[in-house]
Amino acid sequence: MSQKLKVVTIGGGSSYTPELLEGFLKRYHELPVSELWLVDVEDGQEKLDIIHALCQRMVEKAGVPMKVFKTLDRRQALQGADFVTTQLRVGQLDAREKDERIPLSHGYLGQETNGAAGLFKGLRTIPVIFDIIKDVQEICPDAWVINFTNPAGMVTEAVYRHTNFKRFIGVCNIPVGMKMFITDVLKLTEKDELSIDLFGLNHMVFLRDVLVNGQSRFAELLDGVASGKLTANSVKNIFDLPFSEGLIRSLNLLPCSYLLYYFKQKEMLAIEMGEYYKGGARAQVVKKVEKQLFELYKDPDLNVKPKELELRGGAYYSDAACEVINAIYNDKQTEHYVNIPHHGHIDNIPADWAVEMTAILGRDGAKPHARITHFDEKVLGLIYTIKGFEVAASQAAISGEFNDVLLALNLSPLIHSDRDAEILARELILAHEKWLPNFASTIEKLKQ
Template sequence: MNTKLKVVTIGGGSSYTPELVDGFIKRYAELPIDELWLVDVPEGEAKLAIIFDLCQRMITKAGIPMTLHKTLDRRAALQGASFVTTQLRVGQLQAREKDERIPLSHGLLGQETNGAGGLFKGLRTIPVIFDIIRDVEEICPDAWLINFTNPAGMVTEAVHRHTQFRRFIGVCNIPVGMQMFVRDALKVTAQDTLSIDIFGLNHLVFIGDVWVNGVSRFDELLEGVIDGSLTSSSSVKNIFDLPFDESLMRGLRLLPCSYLRYYFKEKEMLGIEMGEFYKGGARAQVVQKVEKTLFELYQNPELNEKPKELELRGGAYYSDAACEVISAIHNDKRSEQYVIVPHHGHVTNIPADWTVEMTCLVGRDGAIPHPRLTRFDDKVNGLIHLIKSFEIAASQAALSGSFDDLLLAMNLNPLIHSDNEAKIVARELLLAHREHLPKFATAIADLA
């Protein structure tokens, strides 16, 4: 019989939280959460109150005995926690807008998890995640920490490279979206057994094979995507849906996730973003409008379910990613999940100390890479190595606060093409984000 559980969600005032709570409600029979604590910072207190009220109405409608709490005191919330989820945004959406607009002002792709913008989101986020880990180690050391905060790959790499905390798993909704695409495209039913070989890094994953009832159906899937009879794989709300070239797809014999457009179609993606920028727009501004609408909806006292409009936010299937991992650990399911973890040498043709995003079997002891996936495809290993070198350098810079370490990370990123350009953009982003980059205080003082 399942025991009752306490879950703490840090960043509880996020517009995503109703998605998470909806996932917990749907799984209550297998994941009977007794206490759910929503934690936020003072700047997010007003949003936290709105989210709390909506989630309380959702729980009441579901008729389940889950007690909901809200607090600004993280350490108090962590007492006795079984699972901690993190979905925070340091500097909120105003910081994201800077991450996008400053690189675009220099003709570089501006994106919250890629390029210069993704780097600076990581620089702001990693020290905060480390603070949370220190609290977890002290207060609830047996808890698992499930991280959804972007850039999730960089954050997970930093945690496993620079701490001894090992009960940490990164999750992302992109592989779940890819899985749902496969189910729909191949008409996989609930009675069928589906297994997908997903491998790479966060926001840099590929589908290498698809197995339905033990039989590979990848060729059928690939040709359907190429000839257009099946819709484009795992497109998400925050990325323009440009089709990959069919010759590239046949040459790869892989299905890339949507974020690979930033590398295989950089010129086109930059052109689209620059057009939006010159019209005064950026994705962060779209998201802020969506969030404003969502929070207006959330305040409706008659609303007692996750609204359809939440899918416009770009985090669809988040609950399936986070809740399924938590349930798999709690119930020792050893079920197939797509997560970001160290592979410990399981993949033979990449360094043994890397964290990667791949198909794993998840149970009581965490995530173990799928026994079938012992190699990454050599055709894309060069790109994977390049981005991993960037992630490693970025995690080092986030902890050192060194301008030299920062510039190394900037120059290792393939979306930045000049060391002089890297220095100019780094200076502007450092000064723009100085409030949320305390480790860079000395470097920023030297620039000012």
């Protein structure tokens, strides 16, 4: 690694960027970032300007010799980069609103990383990530790409299945939230050493063991969550709707909150349909929060990350992203929870799958944790189903073929009718025409 440490953040105008910078400032003594480049697209220029100004005030307040740059020229930014972080949203929140509202208008869950909405976010995102990777391979081939762009599992799968780029790690804030939940409910202190056995796919992970100072406290945690005795103060969005005691005890695993979409489909759909009939969707809530955040960010006297940022669902992701960069840069050999190919390390799933699991990170990237060599058989069926959906989705993103989209939709357990799959495919492809250049000939046929 060079003495100069250069990080490039693509999607730099995101409301999350101040949190990422806060993470770098907090770790400056061991992760001396000398240049942070914020890259965005023309549509994001205004947000980029606001974020850049705030970041400069934050750096000034911290008194560290870090320079923050902003640009719309990605290739210029990538010159000499050591790490590239991706946190982009193709089509911005308007596209997310269509992802949510169109499936709901047909009585289907519209959620950012699974079902029809997750598929279409992937179809828009994967080609853009591939373009970024092409630039990285050409301009800064030794850089690591740390991806926080959703759907992180689908994106990681596509990168390892359809490109030859190996320095790519998918990061998510759900495991960070789970770790904070555990720290909170088990009343752990900074002195306690916490290690977690976590496995599955992105937004579909299960905890199967929790070690505190080398001793398992999983039984106590599971019992507390199942019986409802343990509740957390620190993390707002982990168990919004509690899983039933019977489910938790019969699985003998702790599922992440996103598994509500599979284990409580009926309830989740009812909640979302209720919001939809009132004219709402999650994207509109996020738009409101974003608007308030950017109003705060504009304040020339603001020079720290405002508390309000934690209202966004992705809060705390920067800790995950900064820690991953820190572990690689300083060859830390520490425990993290990331999306990576397992290369046959897990003995009961195909060797070429990308999974989300506990891993050890150092100079050479992420290696699956030695303790986890087997995925629990009880949830293997669900994992296979979702991975089939992810593989089909990454193929559709590349081909731009209508039938490939249909296959992915029909493989999703959240879609219950092949006829509806055709209706959803048609409506969503046409709604997102601007952001699906790969689908030009398909769109032409659909319009005939």
